[in-house]
Amino acid sequence: MPKYKCVLAYDGTEFAGYQVQPEKRTIQSEFEAVLAQMHKGTMIKVTASGRTDSGVHAKGQVIHFDSPLTFPTENWVKAFSALLPNDIVVLKVDIVPDDFHARFHTTGKEYRYIIDRSKLRDPFKRNYAYHFPYSLDELKMKEAASHLIGTHDFTSFCSAKTEVVDKVRTIDEIDFEENGCYLVFRFVGEGFLYNMVRILVGTLLDVGSGKIDPQDIIGILNQKDRSFAGKTAPAQGLYLWKVFYK
Amino acid sequence: MPKYKCVLAYDGTEFAGYQVQPEKRTIQSEFEAVLAQMHKGTMIKVTASGRTDSGVHAKGQVIHFDSPLTFPTENWVKAFSALLPNDIVVLKVDIVPDDFHARFHTTGKEYRYIIDRSKLRDPFKRNYAYHFPYSLDELKMKEAASHLIGTHDFTSFCSAKTEVVDKVRTIDEIDFEENGCYLVFRFVGEGFLYNMVRILVGTLLDVGSGKIDPQDIIGILNQKDRSFAGKTAPAQGLYLWKVFYK
Known part of the structure; x- marks a missing residue:
């Protein structure tokens, strides 16, 4: 199953931060909702380089996830652009080695x-x-x-x-x-x-x-x-x- | 009673347009609420060069109003900056002749x-x-x-x-x-x-x-x-x- 790395930008204004919280609109929950939609309801867990707080923006947040879907990375970008709300955008998608970890492998x-x-x-x-x-x-x-x-x-x-x-x-x-x-x-x-x-x-x-x-x-x-x-x-x-x- | 002309900028995103409408957040109603506050509750009517629609922005909207208050125009700017919500700002205040009209006197x-x-x-x-x-x-x-x-x-x-x-x-x-x-x-x-x-x-x-x-x-x-x-x-x-x- 391929592992995908995504670079994303978001306007943090209308989010209660990056990480999932009950009843709150967060970047992670919006992203996972779109992935579930793309995977016919299957929950796909997303791991980020780290959290950002409520109101904090990102120009280059990095996340990873595993998916059985294998379409070309440029099609992932287009699909995300069409399905994500207009305050989040995926700038780039890459296939990465199995052991890549968005949080543990950051060097800075x-x-x-x-x-x-x-x-x-x-x-x-x-x-x-x-x-x-x-x-x-x-x-x-x-x-x-x-x-x-x-x-x-x-x-x-x-x-x-x-x-x-x-x-x-x-x-x-x-x-x-x-x-x-x-x-x-x-x-x-x-x-x-x-x-x-x-x-x-x-x-x-x-x-x-x-x-x-x-x-x-x-x-x-x-x-x-x-x-x-x-x-x-x-x-x-x-x-x-x-x-x-x- | 002096007549004041103001140039204002606003981010239209969170307004239901310029003009007062019942139960809606509008630029005119926010502005008139601040004027009422400055005039101890007296309603001061504001006249604009024209309306703008919901979501439309302004970099140089012009309005006029009459007020018995006579403090210097730079103090008006500071007072507006302190009292108006952060999506409206008054850029300039001038005293204008009595017959000035923000709507009828526009030339373009x-x-x-x-x-x-x-x-x-x-x-x-x-x-x-x-x-x-x-x-x-x-x-x-x-x-x-x-x-x-x-x-x-x-x-x-x-x-x-x-x-x-x-x-x-x-x-x-x-x-x-x-x-x-x-x-x-x-x-x-x-x-x-x-x-x-x-x-x-x-x-x-x-x-x-x-x-x-x-x-x-x-x-x-x-x-x-x-x-x-x-x-x-x-x-x-x-x-x-x-x-x-x-």
């Missing part, structure tokens, strides 16, 4: 976070960027980012609700780029904890607006306590941009 | 219509463009447009539901421009009938895809019958872009 992920710095909030961007019209000292933010890059215990930068025990993670890259009125943060690392990117952004914005000194980042990491870092930036600015595999 | 309007020509539909654009991945002959569309420019009876290009008797209108400009995967139609004229821009777009797309010959436009105009023109293109691609005054 890239997240982006979009800040809208226009003076007036933009009604067309309300679900796609975080409106933050205040001035930011980018040099200070760069310095703070340099303290976050590398391998650290990120307990201070993940939701207190996390069940994961080992909170040591490695961040390979943090950078940000101005694009018109937008400031786009890029985070690349082998893996991220629950809410980690949003707390990193919230803290970097606190540094940029002078509430936290760049040097303080070292102390915040050492505290290993969520209450020392900045606020969790809102979901609508966050995009799971790319998932890396060997 | 510009509408834009955005077509998304990417092969795969984009979940992030589902409410902001019309996905039309088929090939289009732009030369034929330009020829068809040339027959529509000028003063004509546009009965064939307006909703049969229109109550207006005189259906003669003047279109000054129709052009379209490629912008990445988007094709943006621009329509400028002194005034447009109900659904007119969307029917013009639907008909131009029929010309571009070879279903209607450019020359046939002349005959369609002469029929003065809605059933001869193309389909009404969907609301989500349409933007009231600018309203002109002397």
Whole structure:
């Protein structure tokens, strides 16, 4: 039975996140409903690289599933495009080796976070960027980012609700780029904890607006306590941009 | 009592159009609710340059109202930004002469219509463009447009539901421009009938895809019958872009 890998994009606005939850509209449940439809009612389980929260978007989420169906991958793309709701799209389908696993085989992920710095909030961007019209000292933010890059215990930068025990993670890259009125943060690392990117952004914005000194980042990491870092930036600015595999 | 003119932008997705309707969320009712709040419960009537339909967006709708409040125009902008829901924003407020009228004094309007020509539909654009991945002959569309420019009876290009008797209108400009995967139609004229821009777009797309010959436009105009023109293109691609005054 072939194993399929799909790259998908979704607008997270109208979803209660990626993972199946009773009575809620989720990406996984919509996707599995379409697969069941394609397989005459047989439930096909889907495994993703990881979850995304309510309101969080994806430009390159990766999932896998096994299916007895063997039509060409371009026909899978067309079928998904026709059957999935218009806030999810499958960009690419590949046949992968039997032992491929969308979650266990990731070697890294890239997240982006979009800040809208226009003076007036933009009604067309309300679900796609975080409106933050205040001035930011980018040099200070760069310095703070340099303290976050590398391998650290990120307990201070993940939701207190996390069940994961080992909170040591490695961040390979943090950078940000101005694009018109937008400031786009890029985070690349082998893996991220629950809410980690949003707390990193919230803290970097606190540094940029002078509430936290760049040097303080070292102390915040050492505290290993969520209450020392900045606020969790809102979901609508966050995009799971790319998932890396060997 | 000063008269105020406001330029506003709104994402039409979650509105049942501009105009007040019982039990429906409309731009006018949200705006008037905020004005009532600012005026301690007194109802302030708002007059727009014209209505927009459910799902139709505005980048430059114009409204006027009279108010006894006299704070500086930049404070009006800030107050509106704070009080209006996040899918409406007031871009500009000006004090205008007593006899200004947002509807009767317009000298023209510009509408834009955005077509998304990417092969795969984009979940992030589902409410902001019309996905039309088929090939289009732009030369034929330009020829068809040339027959529509000028003063004509546009009965064939307006909703049969229109109550207006005189259906003669003047279109000054129709052009379209490629912008990445988007094709943006621009329509400028002194005034447009109900659904007119969307029917013009639907008909131009029929010309571009070879279903209607450019020359046939002349005959369609002469029929003065809605059933001869193309389909009404969907609301989500349409933007009231600018309203002109002397």
